Amino acid sequence: xxxxxxxxxxxxxxxxxxxxxxxxxxxxxxxxxxxxxxxxxxxxxxxxxxxxxxxxxxxxxxxxxxxxxxxxxxxxxxxxxxxxxxxxxxxxxxxxxxxxxxxxxxxxxxxxxxxxxxxxxxxxxxxxxxxxxxxxxxxxxxxxxxxxxxxxxxxxxxxxxxxxxxxxxx
Amino acid sequence: xxxxxxxxxxxxxxxxxxxxxxxxxxxxxxxxxxxxxxxxxxxxxxxxxxxxxxxxxxxxxxxxxxxxxxxxxxxxxxxxxxxxxxxxxxxxxxxxxxxxxxxxxxxxxxxxxxxxxxxxxxxxxxxxxxxxxxxxxxxxxxxxxxxxxxxxxxxxxxxxxxxxxxxxxx
Numbered sequence: 001x002x003x004x005x006x007x008x009x010x011x012x013x014x015x016x017x018x019x020x021x022x023x024x025x026x027x028x029x030x031x032x033x034x035x036x037x038x039x040x041x042x043x044x045x046x047x048x049x050x051x052x053x054x055x056x057x058x059x060x061x062x063x064x065x066x067x068x069x070x071x072x073x074x075x076x077x078x079x080x081x082x083x084x085x086x087x088x089x090x091x092x093x094x095x096x097x098x099x100x101x102x103x104x105x106x107x108x109x110x111x112x113x114x115x116x117x118x119x120x121x122x123x124x125x126x127x128x129x130x131x132x133x134x135x136x137x138x139x140x141x142x143x144x145x146x147x148x149x150x151x152x153x154x155x156x157x158x159x160x161x162x163x164x165x166x167x168x169x170x
Numbered sequence: 171x172x173x174x175x176x177x178x179x180x181x182x183x184x185x186x187x188x189x190x191x192x193x194x195x196x197x198x199x200x201x202x203x204x205x206x207x208x209x210x211x212x213x214x215x216x217x218x219x220x221x222x223x224x225x226x227x228x229x230x231x232x233x234x235x236x237x238x239x240x241x242x243x244x245x246x247x248x249x250x251x252x253x254x255x256x257x258x259x260x261x262x263x264x265x266x267x268x269x270x271x272x273x274x275x276x277x278x279x280x281x282x283x284x285x286x287x288x289x290x291x292x293x294x295x296x297x298x299x300x301x302x303x304x305x306x307x308x309x310x311x312x313x314x315x316x317x318x319x320x321x322x323x324x325x326x327x328x329x330x331x332x333x334x335x336x337x338x339x340x
Contacts, residue, residue: 009255015254023255028244030243031243035241060228060234061224061246064231064235065234067204067231067235073204074231075198076195084193085179085181085193
């Protein structure tokens with residue numbers, strides 16, 4: 001796991017001063033490491049899951065691979081205005097201002113058991129909003145997968161009640 | 171192939187009036203169809219390719235799966251300001267205004283043989299700019315893969331000289 005961790009590059013002051021950005025690109029550029037991560041994610045998906053939802057846009061990289069690996073359909077959660085069909089929307093608070101996420105209305109149905117995936121858990125706002133979207137459509141989020149969790153930001157507390165798996169902790 | 175094509179939903183007037191938007195989400199939600207697409211892409215990758223570059227953000231879905239399938243590293247081309255490391259940039263013309271794409275500087279080296287992937291070939295501006303980025307870094311684009319090509323927009327002519335494979339034509 002330390003070897004995997006060494007493939008996460010830390011870049012200071014990105015996207016703004018004072019932020020230590022954890023850059024996943026060296027890991028995903030490494031075929032062995034990428035494959036290993038997807039295999040671990042696959043092992044952490046509970047039985048009976050029938051939908052995979054991935055969060056734009058780095059979540060799409062892992063979501064695409066995991067959908068293939070576990071033979072699941074891929075469902076995107078996207079920023080406002082990107083999905084062309086009828087959508088369910090949610091607006092949530094950011095540090096400054098708000099953001100809106102959308103999911104296609106017809107893709108999650110009552111009783112669906114969903115795994116949600118993104119690259120990084122920071123404050124948990126985006127993931128929680130995505131859970132709410134899935135639930136608004138009648139689905140149940142049975143697992144949330146992250147490559148990285150930033151422990152200090154306590155996103156896990158915001159996601160209390162959900163089954164969260166984060167592969168690497170910083 | 172007609173079965174695959176029936177999984178592309180056509181949405182009129184998105185993102186603006188007069189555009190027939192080809193929506194890939196019904197296809198990627200279908201595990202069989204998604205797997206089949208990735209298998210065809212994999213068969214169309216020439217021998218000796220050592221890098222996979224995917225274009226943000228729908229290209230990430232296919233790129234992630236194909237990287238796993240063919241045991242390749244995943245390299246993102248992203249919109250301006252998203253990549254945290256040192257980047258090579260290119261600005262190109264859109265119908266109205268310009269857009270800028272970036273790739274991390276250290277990820278493509280002289281002599282690399284690259285496959286580029288995106289979901290859709292329209293006018294070809296984004297794909298051509300991505301090829302130029304890869305070439306600026308010393309790489310050679312040996313194949314470009316698209317799920318969909320919009321024949322009327324003649325993107326293929328703009329990509330003349332490149333080996334383009336598009337699975338579905340509209």
